[in-house]
Amino acid sequence: MSDIISPPKPGTPPTREALDALRHSCAHVMAQVVQELFPGTKITIGPPIDNGFYYDFDSEHRFTEEDLARIEARMLEIAKGDHVFNGKVVTKDESRAYWAARGEKYKVEILDELTGTVTHYTHDTFTDLCRGGHMADTSSIRFVKLLSVAGAYWRGDEKREMLQRIYGTAFFSKDELKAYLRQLEEAKKRDHRRLGEDLGLFSIHQMVGAGLVHWHPKGTALRRAIEEYLRSKLECGGYSFVMTPHVSSEELYKTSGHLQNYSDLMYGAMDIEGNPFRAKPMNCPNHIMIFKSKLHSYRELPIRYAEYGTVYRFERSGVLHGLMRVRGFTQDDAHIFCRVDQIESEIADLLALAKAVYGDFGFTDLTCYLSTRPEKSSGEAELWDKAIVMLRDALGGSGLKFEVDEGGGAFYGPKIDLKVRDAIGREWQVATIQLDFVLPRKFGVKYRDSSGGEEFVVMIHRAILGSFERFIGVLIEHYGGKFPLWLAPVQVKVMSLTDAQNEAAEALAKALRAAGLRVEVDLRVEKIGHKIREATLEKVPYMAVLGPRDVEAGVVSVRRQDGTQVNGLKAEDLAARLAEEARTKSLVPTLA
RNA sequence: GCCGAGGUAGCUCAACGGUAGAGCAAUCGCUUCGUAAGCGAUAGGUUGUGGGUUCGAAUCCCAUCCUCGGCUCCA
DSSP, rough: OOEEEEOTTTTTTOOOHHHHHHHHHHHHHHHHHHHHSSSOOOOOOOOHHHTTEEEEESSSOOHHHHHHHHHHHHHHHHHHHHHOEEEEEHHHHHHHHHHHTTHHHHHHHHHHHHOOOOOEEEEETTTOOOOEEESSBGGGGGHHHHHHHHEEEEGGOOOEEEEEEEEEEEESSSHHHHHHHHHHHHHTHHHOHHHHHHHEEEEOOTTTOOOOEEEEEHHHHHHHHHHHHHHHHHHHHHHHEEEOSSSSEEEHHHSSSSHSGGGGSSSSOOEEEEEEEESSSHHHHHHHHHHHTHHHHHHHHGEEEEEEEEEEEOGGGGGTTTTTBOOEEEEEEEEEOGGGGGHHHHHHHHHHHHHHHHHTHHHHHOEEEEEOOOSSSSSOOOHHOOOOOOOOOOOHHHOOOEETTTOOOOOOOOOOEEEEEEEESEEEEEEEEESSHHHHHHTTOEOOOOTTTTEEEEEEEEEEEHHHHHHHHHHHHTTTTTTTTTTTSSSSEEEEGGGGHHHHHHHHHHHHHHHHHOOEEOOOSSSSHHHHHHHHTTTOEEEEEEEEHHHHOOOEEEETTOOOOOEEHHHHHHHHHHHHHHHHTOOSSOOO
């Protein structure tokens, strides 16, 4: 068969195609083992995925972690037989007869949706209905690790059978497998839920409710550093900040259509003097109220309203995840009210702004996804086409790499989503830029054009960070809790060697605070090694140590988080240099 | 919401039908010390919550809340 993939030559990195073929082959062998060890198990599908593969099974047996080790061991044993993967073209009827005879109802169901002939792939004792993409034989299957068991719906449909999915990964070399498992370990160490607690950033309480975040002093310091930074960026970019209520009458959401289309995600109604009110699930209708409070000329557009808007959405309990997916969150939201002819330049500005903002946080690898008109859409086709051309042009001019998701847009307009790649190579969806032709019509949001007539505005919904919650979650994992100076909740920890230095320590702290730095002082009667250990675990970027020799010489000894040392600095110099490092948002320590 | 695994001191965990323990943290005392853990003592728990089984429940059963791995969804 032509779709047999060769393993990479030694010393060359494997192609995507080769990895997929290896992992897909692993999925077949895993299915073979599972049916061998757990008779009666029905097979469904088992594709390769980004970092491995899975296979979904329908089985009476509940797979456990211990089963995984057994299955893995047996897989390797079978693979050693160097069994060839044989592809064979069969007719649909032959195939159906084959699977029906074995009671494989899922395979029969898949067949119903295929046309023409199909292929069966056989290795050793196992045959699967499969379009191919395998290694020549099982000899490449040597470095495999089964990772977890999870539930998954057949066809991803929650109304269908719940299957058991076994995830695994495989590589062509031991080193690559080890490197991947190390990366998983590293990701675990960076888990923002763990670090958030260890570093005292935030907490979530059963008594308050799932998905509702409490920001502690240190988390608040971090968040405020980001808020302040973005506020000044946006004000320079021509945005005006607004603030809107956290609850609104249902009337508002009837008009916007949220109540009809979005009510599953909204908190229930509160009765206020006989009228139903809702916690706000998004800020746009409120911004529209502000826009509509007076008549606007075409000359005034674009008008850009920004709000750090806190919204509440009733996410299903199973999807909540630390800061990444919560029920109450604050978006760095904005709505741009503009004319059709302004779309392209607004989008271009937005992309440039996003690029600059992400650069300041140390994210340089960005990918955009342009989503175009879906089947069910609202608004004139001509307007859609025009807008998509403008989005494409803006993306083309931005220098950002982008992919197109045909038909992936919202019903009310096309959109651009932005993903960033973090320090250990994971992608996160953050920014979103959505054009909206519909809401302006629902609310009658118009401007007076040059000929004195009325024209609907185009709204651009956009968030650059997404939400402070998710973005800070991403940041924690990106930096592994070791924030650059400008973001660190505590930037300098001043510590005295003995209480003879306490006064000098307080004076130093005062000087540093006067320079705008966030400072803590440790005057405890503890050995300096103990204080340093604690400050290191707290991931404080700079420790300023004062002992008798320092005080006598009128200087301070500075230790950086990584253990390197700068001695003999004058207090004023230290304050000025750290303030400068924070001001320039340096991602690396500059004190040397 | 669904499938699976969990919830024991502030944290990490032990005890798995028979008196709830340890380390770290906390508090108190001693220690005044030069770059990742000084010493001792004390205190700390209706075992997530509510029911049930049992002579006896952290342990078994039911319900419920929350957490974790996923599905689906999403900022």
